[in-house]
Structure formats: structure tokens, C-alpha cells
Amino acid sequence: MKFEEIVKNCIAFPKMHFSNAEEVIDFLSKQLTNKGIVKNEFSEAVLNREKKYPTGLQLGDINVAIPHTDVDHVLKSGIAIATLTTPVFFNRMDDPSTKVPVNIVFVLAVSNPKEYVKFLSKLTTSFGKDHYMEELLKAEDPDEIKKVLKKILDGEEK
Amino acid sequence: MKKIKILVVCGTGIATSTVVSRKLEEKLSERGFSVETRQCKAAEVERNLDGVDVIVTTTPVPENLGVPVVRTLAFLTGVGEEEAIEEVVKKLGGEE
Numbered sequence: 001m002k003f004e005e006i007v008k009n010c011i012a013f014p015k016m017h018f019s020n021a022e023e024v025i026d027f028l029s030k031q032l033t034n035k036g037i038v039k040n041e042f043s044e045a046v047l048n049r050e051k052k053y054p055t056g057l058q059l060g061d062i063n064v065a066i067p068h069t070d071v072d073h074v075l076k077s078g079i080a081i082a083t084l085t086t087p088v089f090f091n092r093m094d095d096p097s098t099k100v101p102v103n104i105v106f107v108l109a110v111s112n113p114k115e116y117v118k119f120l121s122k123l124t125t126s127f128g129k130d131h132y133m134e135e136l137l138k139a140e141d142p143d144e145i146k147k148v149l150k151k152i153l154d155g156e157e158k
Numbered sequence: 159m160k161k162i163k164i165l166v167v168c169g170t171g172i173a174t175s176t177v178v179s180r181k182l183e184e185k186l187s188e189r190g191f192s193v194e195t196r197q198c199k200a201a202e203v204e205r206n207l208d209g210v211d212v213i214v215t216t217t218p219v220p221e222n223l224g225v226p227v228v229r230t231l232a233f234l235t236g237v238g239e240e241e242a243i244e245e246v247v248k249k250l251g252g253e254e
Contacts, residue, residue: 053169053200053217057231068173093169093216094231110173117176124177128237 003153006119009037009078009109012145016082021056021090021102022047025067028080028107037078038109045069046107056090056100062133063100065090066124068108077116078109079123081145083137104136119153126152161192162250165206165225167215171199174216174234181233182214185243191250212249226250 011031018024029043046069056065087101106123110116126132132152139145164182168175179195186193198206203219213219213227216234226249232242 049170055169057235059235059237066173068170070170071172093174094218094229096218108173113172113176116173117180120173121177121180124174124234125236128235 003119006077006079006116007146007150007153009035009076010146010149011035011078011080012139012142012149013080013082014139014141014145015085017085018082018088021050021065021088021105024082024084024088024105025050025107028067028082028105032078032080032107032109035078037074037076039073039075042069042073042109045073050090054091054093054096056092056102057127058092058094058100059127059133060130062103062130062137063087063090064104064106064127064133065102066106066108068110071111071113074109074111076109077111077119079149080107080109081105081136081149083139083145104133122153122155123149126155161194162186162212163210164193164195164246165203165210165213166195166197167200167203167213167217167219168197169200169217171197171202178214178216178233181239182246185233185239186246189243189247191247212246214246 032038046067049069082105087103089099090102092098135148166175166179175197200217230242232238
């Protein structure tokens with residue numbers, strides 16, 4: 001199980017404020033670069049990909065986005081999470097001409113899709129469970145966000 | 159039993175389509191289907207249609223591909239998963 005490595009390479013920023021999606025993506029991507037998890041050009045690659053294939057997921061009261069890009073720009077598997085005090089608009093993955101107000105952004109650093117899939121599956125399945133998303137939004141510091149992430153990964157849900 | 163070929167499509171053909179593929183394989187084999195999945199980027203759908211019975215995608219794909227398309231996020235988020243499986247089975251022409 002590679003969950004440990006991804007959790008170790010998890011950086012979290014609770015209660016942040018940004019004015020738009022590009023700002024959040026750029027901020028989180030650069031944090032991943034600073035940690036040596038992704039290459040310098042990762043931010044630009046994610047922003048370009050988001051324009052063509054947006055990642056906003058309309059779920060209900062709490063909506064999320066999962067910006068990511070090709071493995072070429074990634075050094076190690078990891079994830080950067082920001083919870084937002086004010087939602088920013090992302091275009092919808094399933095309907096790119098429509099926007100969705102997003103409360104939590106997960107920038108995914110995928111170095112090996114086969115290793116990442118179990119982690120990602122657990123994570124995306126948790127999006128449909130309001131209590132996990134509410135707990136993430138309530139978190140006041142990075143460790144609390146990581147604790148919720150661990151809970152999601154340890155959960156029974158596939 | 160005939161093996162069903164599903165083309166699983168997402169923006170990059172990397173992250174979300176891998177999750178969707180595993181979920182489809184699991185859910186359809188529970189229903190007695192023998193499934194083979196292939197993943198690709200949305201921009202490459204047209205050149206990956208060979209032998210494909212149904213396309214499952216998280217993002218829009220061109221129309222009139224000649225293959226049934228199910229566009230859904232259910233296999234990603236788990237929301238509405240049973241209904242989405244029903245739709246895939248329906249497009250495949252019913253239960254095995």
C-alpha cells in the first residue's frame with residue numbers, strides 16, 4: 001500500500017482565501033514544487049490542462065475540484081489540499097460550459113497511475129459523503145486536514 | 159461468454175479514468191459480465207473505438223461516434239453509482 005507515501009507528501013492549507021480558480025491552482029502547485037514533489041513547470045501544465053479539461057465536481061452543498069496533469073511533470077506522488085473560506089468557480093468536468101462554486105481543492109501529483117488509483121478511488125468516493133467534506137472544511141490547521149484524510153483512507157468505503 | 163470492451167475516457171486518460179475503470183470492472187463482474195477496459199484521453203476517442211461496445215466518460219466526447227456513450231461522474235464519486243451501472247448495462251443490451 002502506497003498510502004503512506006502520498007500522505008507523507010500531503011500539504012494542506014485550511015481556511016484560505018483566493019479570488020479565482022487559477023490562483024488556488026497556482027498556489028498549491030508551487031507549494032508542491034517547493035516540497036520537491038513536482039517539477040517547476042507543473043503549475044503551468046495543470047493550469048493549461050484545467051482550461052481544456054476542467055475538474056470541478058458538482059456534488060451538492062460542498063463541491064470540490066481535482067486539478068492534475070500528466071505524469072511527466074511529477075517527481076513523487078503527493079497531494080495539496082486547500083479549504084476555502086469563500087468558494088471560487090471552477091468549470092465542471094462533466095459539463096465544461098457550466099461553472100460550480102468549489103469549497104475544497106485537491107491538486108493531485110500523480111507519478112504512477114497504478115499506484116495512485118487506490119488512493120484516488122478512496123478520496124473521490126469520500127466526495128459523495130458529506131460528513132467527510134464537512135470535517136475538512138471545519139479543520140483549523142494542516143494536521144487536522146491530514147487526520148481527516150487518514151480517516152478517509154482507512155474507511156470501509158471502496 | 160463474450161468479453162465486453164469498454165473505452166473509459168477522461169481529460170488526460172490518467173487519473174480519473176483509472177479510478178472509473180477499476181470501479182466498472184468490479185461492478186460489472188459482480189453482475190456476471192466479463193469486462194475489458196481501455197483508457198484514453200477525450201481528444202483521442204475516435205482512434206480508440208476498435209471493438210468497443212460502450213464508452214464511459216467523465217467529460218464530453220464528440221457526438222455520433224457510432225458507439226453508445228454514458229457520461230457520468232458516478233464511478234468517481236460513488237453518487238448514483240447503481241443507476242449509472244444500470245445505464246451501462248442497458249446500453250450493452252441487457253443482463254448476461
